[in-house]
Amino acid sequence: MVEVTPAEKFSLIISEIAPDKSISHRSAMFSMLANGTSEISNFLRAEDTMNSLEIVKNLGAKIQDDGTIIKISSDGIKESSEILDCGNSGTGMRLFCGLLSSANGHFILTGDEYLRRRPMKRVTTPLKDIGAKLDARKDGDLAPISIRGASLEAFDYESKIASAQVKSAMILAALRADGVCTYTEPELSRDHTERMLKGMGAEIEVDGLKTTIKPMKELLSPLTIRVPADPSSAFFFGVACAITPDSDILLEGITLNPTRIEAFKALERMGADINYEITDNKYEPIGNIHVKYAPLKAITIENNISWLIDELPALSIAMACATGESIVKNAEELRVKESDRISTVVDALRASNIEVHEYKDGYRIIGGELIGATVDSHGDHRIAMSFIIAGLRCGMKVTDLDCINTSFPNFFELIQKITKIKLN
Ligand code: S3P
Numbered sequence: 468m469v470e471v472t473p474a475e476k477f478s479l480i481i482s483e484i485a486p487d488k489s490i491s492h493r494s495a496m497f498s499m500l501a502n503g504t505s506e507i508s509n510f511l512r513a514e515d516t517m518n519s520l521e522i523v524k525n526l527g528a529k530i531q532d533d534g535t536i537i538k539i540s541s542d543g544i545k546e547s548s549e550i551l552d553c554g555n556s557g558t559g560m561r562l563f564c565g566l567l568s569s570a571n572g573h574f575i576l577t578g579d580e581y582l583r584r585r586p587m588k589r590v591t592t593p594l595k596d597i598g599a600k601l602d603a604r605k606d607g608d609l610a611p612i613s614i615r616g617a618s619l620e621a622f623d624y625e626s627k628i629a630s631a632q633v634k635s636a637m638i639l640a641a642l643r644a645d646g647v648c649t650y651t652e653p654e655l656s657r658d659h660t661e662r663m664l665k666g667m668g669a670e671i672e673v674d675g676l677k678t679t680i681k682p683m684k685e686l687l688s689p690l691t692i693r694v695p696a697d698p699s700s701a702f703f704f705g706v707a708c709a710i711t712p713d714s715d716i717l718l719e720g721i722t723l724n725p726t727r728i729e730a731f732k733a734l735e736r737m738g739a740d741i742n743y744e745i746t747d748n749k750y751e752p753i754g755n756i757h758v759k760y761a762p763l764k765a766i767t768i769e770n771n772i773s774w775l776i777d778e779l780p781a782l783s784i785a786m787a788c789a790t791g792e793s794i795v796k797n798a799e800e801l802r803v804k805e806s807d808r809i810s811t812v813v814d815a816l817r818a819s820n821i822e823v824h825e826y827k828d829g830y831r832i833i834g835g836e837l838i839g840a841t842v843d844s845h846g847d848h849r850i851a852m853s854f855i856i857a858g859l860r861c862g863m864k865v866t867d868l869d870c871i872n873t874s875f876p877n878f879f880e881l882i883q884k885i886t887k888i889k890l891n
Contacts, residue, residue, distance in 0.1 A: 468841075468866045469879075471858025473884040476713040476760075481704060481884070484696035485875045486511040487722055489631070489659050491694050493556050495519045496566055497663055498539035499528055500642065502686035507537045509694040514873045515556035522551045522563060526570075540689075546572030548613070553578040555805060555873045557695035557847075558632055561590045565636030569643035570616040577611040581846055586803055587612060589628060589638045597640065621646030621682075629654035629773040631726075634678070641680035642669060651677045656773040657726040662750045663690065681752070695722040695753040699777040700805030700875045702730050703852050706781045707741040707885060708758045710788045710860050715759040723752040729771055731756060737763045737789055754807045763793030765834055772798050780853040783812045786832040787821045788860060795829035805870070806847035815842040815854055818860070827852060837861040848873050859886055 491511035496519060498505035509515065521535070524530050527545030531538040544567065553559035553576060560576050564587070567574045577583065590598075591607040600615040601607065621644045623657050626633055629652050641648035655676060665671050668688045670681035699716045708716040721728075723743055735741045740759040747753040763785055768775070775782065781803060786793035801808040813825045820838035824831040839862035844851035848870040855865050855878075868890075871878050882888060 468864055468891055469868060470889040471853060471855050471863045471865070472887045473862050474707070474711050476711060477885050478715050479884055480717045480719065481881060482719040483877060483881060484701045484704070484718055484721065485513065485877060486694040487697040488513070488699070488874050489517060489558060489657060489762050490663070490692070490722070490730065491516040492519045492556070492562065493635070493659055493663055494521045494690055494692055494694060495539065496562055497667060497687075498690060498735040499523060499526065499541045499544055499566070500683070500687050501541070501667060501689040504540040507539070507692055507694065508535060510537050511697070511874075513529055513876050514554050515559060518552060518554040518556060519559045520558070522553070525549045525551060539841050544570040544572070546568040547574065550575045550577055550686055553582060555579050555870065557582060557585055558640045560587065560612070561632040561636050562611060562639065564590045564594060564601065564614065565639035566615055567614045567616060568594050568601065568640050569619050572616055574614045574616075575611055576614070580804050581805055583610045589630065589633050593622075593624055593626075593633070594635060594640055597644065597725040599640065600618065621648050623626040623649045625651045627653065629656045630800070631656035631658070631660065631773070635660040638664065638671065638680055639680065642683045644682055646682065648680045649677055650680070652706070654771060654773060655673050655726060657724070659724070659751070666690070692750065696720045697874070698722055698727045698731070701756065702778045702781050703856050703878070704881070705734060705739075705741075705756065705758045706785050707856050708760055709734055709737070709785050710856075712760055715757070718756045718758070719754055720753060722754075723754050726774050728756070729774035730782055731758075733766060733768060733775060733782060734758070734785060737766050737785060739763065763789035765789045765793040767794040768798075769794075769796040772800065776800055776804070777849060780808055780849045781856060783816060783830070783832060784853055784857045787816055787819070787834060787837055787857070789834040790818060793832045793834065796826070797828055799828040801829070804847070806845040806850060808847065808850065810847050811847060811850045815840075815850065817864070818842060819857060839863050841866065843867055844870055848875065852878060855882060
């Protein structure tokens with residue numbers, strides 16, 4: 468359990484936000500498609516992404532890690548005698564389904580008790596439709612998943628959900644399919660896969676919501692990448708600043724990919740003073756985000772949900788501190804994240820004295836006075852960190868904290884720059 472003390476105003480520069488989780492997973496996996504050694508620096512050394520790295524190793528890649536740069540080389544995906552454990556990571560499991568569907572051999576993917584409850588049909592069904600041999604519990608929906616690599620047919624797939632995980636799984640399958648493939652999504656989801664694979668030389672064209680993928684004629688060029696900091700992790704500190712009067716914070720080295728910073732844009736619409744500065748551009752724009760406190764007002768969020776889906780729990784803390792009624796709609800996907808984030812957010816805010824109305828696809832939060840409570844994370848890292856941030860306003864006890872190591876191992880180190888905490 469952690470006990471958080473309310474914070475005084477602060478002024479900070481933080482350059483140690485955890486490296487981006489989505490890009491770290493992809494760097495490890497995509498290295499297996501290259502014809503040489505990929506070099507990855509600032510790889511996220513958290514449970515989720517280290518699990519992906521371990522799986523890549525089990526699939527035959529050679530990994531040299533000097534603690535700073537991870538070098539990965541592979542001469543093709545090899546069958547493994549190990550069960551491939553994705554831990555808590557939906558991204559790991561769903562993307563590996565796409566990558567392994569066409570590989571030579573038989574593979575088993577599993578995960579922790581939370582991941583084994585999350586829906587996998589969203590990838591197993593479209594993959595099976597193009598010839599992949601996948602099976603799983605509950606008619607293909609629940610891990611463990613077994614995969615027997617097969618030849619895949621070209622496809623034109625129109626997805627009903629805006630999910631980067633589904634899109635990425637299908638793009639990885641398309642690279643080995645027997646013709647040109649197209650994937651269309653209802654709203655643009657994060658696009659790291661397209662950017663990184665194109666950077667490696669894959670023939671991928673994006674036209675609005677439609678992505679066209681030509682199968683790989685040969686292996687791709689290796690990746691050379693410094694993983695930028697994760698905007699979803701940085702956002703906890705953005706909210707910390709936005710709810711602590713007279714504070715400001717400069718968050719450095721973050722990916723400023725437009726599909727990832729929508730939560731900062733929402734916070735800006737609520738009144739926070741936010742500036743962005745691009746300092747680099749490799750695969751995607753990277754730079755600094757400067758947040759300054761200003762009183763917050765309520766907001767309605769109903770569009771581009773996938774651009775801020777991971778940040779909605781933290782944003783709910785800003786909404787609780789804002790004047791007026793904030794509404795989140797069209798966010799049913801929250802129910803199938805690491806926890807059912809609609810019910811975990813609603814219950815925890817209610818326990819903290821905030822009036823909240825729950826809907827099938829979101830919630831309505833009446834801004835008010837947060838009062839310290841004891842909140843259980845339900846094993847969900849983003850719930851744990853969001854309510855620790857709430858504690859900066861009102862004091863808070865949060866339990867079940869190991870999950871924070873899945874994405875942000877140095878979170879406590881950084882939070883102690885803002886306030887005193889007691890961990891026990
Ligand atoms: C991710 C995509 C999102 C996001 C997850 C990471 C990715 O999930 O919630 O944390 O790296 O592709 P969906 O694609 O299921 O929306």
